[in-house]
Amino acid sequence: MNDLLHIISEPALNVPASPYQARHFIDGALVDSADGRKSDRRSPSHGVVVSQAALGGVAETEAAIAAARRAFDDGRWSRLSGKDRARVLNKVADLIERNEERLALLETLESGKPISQARGECGGAADLWRYAASLARTSHGDSHNTLGPDILGVVVKEPIGVVSIITPWNFPFWILSQKLPFALAAGCTCVVKPSEMTPSTTAMLAELLAEAGLPAGVCNIVLGHGDPVGSLMTSHPEVDMVSFTGSTAVGKRITATAGQSLKKVALELGGKNPQVIFPDADLETAADAVTFGIYFNVGQCCNSSSRIIVHEDIADAFVDRVVALSRKVAFGNPLHPDTQVGAIVTPEHREKIDGYVRAAQEAGAELCLGGAGLSVPGLGDQFYQPTVIRRVTPDMAIAREEVFGPVLSVLTFGSFDEAIALANDATYGLSAGVWSENVHTCLEFCRRVQAGTVWTNTWMDGFPEMTFGGVKQSGQGREIGSYGFDEFLEVKSMVLRLGRTRVPWVRNT
Incomplete structure (x- = not known):
């Protein structure tokens, strides 16, 4: 698996000679x-x-x-x-x-x-x-x-x-x-x-x-x-x-x-933030935003787009795009400027992430990419592979709980009302996203989804003027x-x- 990923092991900066005294x-x-x-x-x-x-x-x-x-x-x-x-x-x-x-x-x-x-x-x-x-x-x-x-x-x-x-x-x-x-x-x-x-x-x-x-x-x-x-x-x-x-x-x-x-x-x-992908979306841009949204800060982000809800007509093609992009994301040494995804914060948290992935597989979900720890030469194994898992059902823990890692769950929908129901089927309501070229689809989604922030045809753009916070839990x-x-x-x-x-x-x- 590791030879199919873009791994950076060499540093560009050195670790200081002595610890910082706080x-x-x-x-x-x-x-x-x-x-x-x-x-x-x-x-x-x-x-x-x-x-x-x-x-x-x-x-x-x-x-x-x-x-x-x-x-x-x-x-x-x-x-x-x-x-x-x-x-x-x-x-x-x-x-x-x-x-x-x-x-x-x-x-x-x-x-x-x-x-x-x-x-x-x-x-x-x-x-x-x-x-x-x-x-x-x-x-x-x-x-x-x-x-x-x-x-x-x-x-x-x-x-x-x-x-x-x-x-x-x-x-x-x-x-x-x-x-x-x-x-x-x-x-x-x-x-x-x-x-x-x-x-x-x-x-x-x-x-x-x-x-x-x-x-x-x-x-x-x-x-x-x-x-x-x-x-x-x-x-x-x-x-x-x-x-x-x-x-x-x-x-x-x-x-x-x-x-x-x-x-x-x-x-x-916390958050369990959905991005809903409609068939008329710009799929290339959406796939790049989904990839960014799940791997930014190693997925250890309250705004992580940890679940995507994709229309069933485009689900296969869209997941293939995300998997292909995930293989190109640069994982490894955080001290190199080209690295995009670094280490998991603790070994215990890495095991917690892996537990969600194993439980989903046991419940019938399909692993498309990753699903295990990642070793980086010279740095050890406190890393986790980019992971995409599909055929996730709403009752699975991986679809409902905050994994807080580089793990993307994929669900599918057939109708607009089903997409809204899936997006709102969570105890959380921090942020959500919608991808469609139809402004009416986007506006209706924004009004009906239960979230403190809704992004339309983008993800995680933020500004000091735009307030931030969640609803529900x-x-x-x-x-x-x-x-x-x-x-x-x-x-x-x-x-x-x-x-x-x-x-x-x-x-x-």
Whole structure:
């Protein structure tokens, strides 16, 4: 099988001679854990320790939350003008672009993703910071001048307070940048916990925040595990909101915990995203987009197009196209710029992916390509072959659950209504796609499919202006765009009586 794939084993960049040392960032200072504990991150693609991160506990988390609380309450950030907040955020964006290569290298080594994708993620995140900066200057409320000659009503938006931000391992810098700059633009203060598997780019951001002039305590970063760091961040009484990206199971636990103190919760969770291919679609373009959608970030992506629903008249020809393209995708060493698909994040996750494929085959699905681990010379076997599996039925786990790997499931349909039913037959509703040259088909699909984002004749095009989030068990709330910005704001109504016109309630007799 491997000789039929495009495998790149040689590197273009070298692994650094010593691991990056990631530290907490609390109240404006880089600090180690009080007990001196650290955790090692071994690169999934190269098998060597590439970072050592301070391992936080209750003490560090309490200190970070207290710093954020003080910084919010004394107004050092929350009461700054939008202009002044925007100036800092724009400076951060400049520094991100200046440090793109350094950020991308650490992200590649910790996550296993290709260096070209890490560069796009880290450098491209600067645009999110600049857009958030624009919102800081343009945010406004409403006024009501029609409530009577002696009444003026004003509705204002105010920062919600202290926000706990918890991010995942698959896009650590990008997802952080979908949250943090928007919270800061709103005037909030923050405590951030990255995944313990990919902590370094978040830790590196601390240096950029300080250099940009962000006041001490406004953004605090605690490195460590979900328990105790994440648990305390979601339950602490001094935290006003939790913004989390990760699995649906953890999201449900966070909702239950935060509900004890009625914190606001914003969740971006799992997806089982369909692309529906109609017979009149541009099949060449659609096949390329499907191939990109399933192998981007090794399929370890909440927006992965992990199931396609193809009209039965074109299913054979379309699958043949996707299989042919899959053989040309460059798998292998993430440190080579030509590599398109890198390593699986952990051996345990690779086995989980393989388990879904084996179970589908046992249930009667047909393997068209891949279906096993992949060894790359000099790098080991923490890779998985590009996999296409057809004759999948809606009841199979591979069609319903988030595989989170380079595995494409193929289902077929005969009518438009059947395509909609299959697309909506999932507990998730993050994103969906439709391929057709008929605008009426596309518009009806967009209106009827249950998803937070619908792409038409494309896949995974994103813009800071376009909000992102899911329905059903893909989450609640929104990120980026003006709607994502509003998540970090509270609305306050102010009623102003003009002059001494109020009629006394208690009458003098």
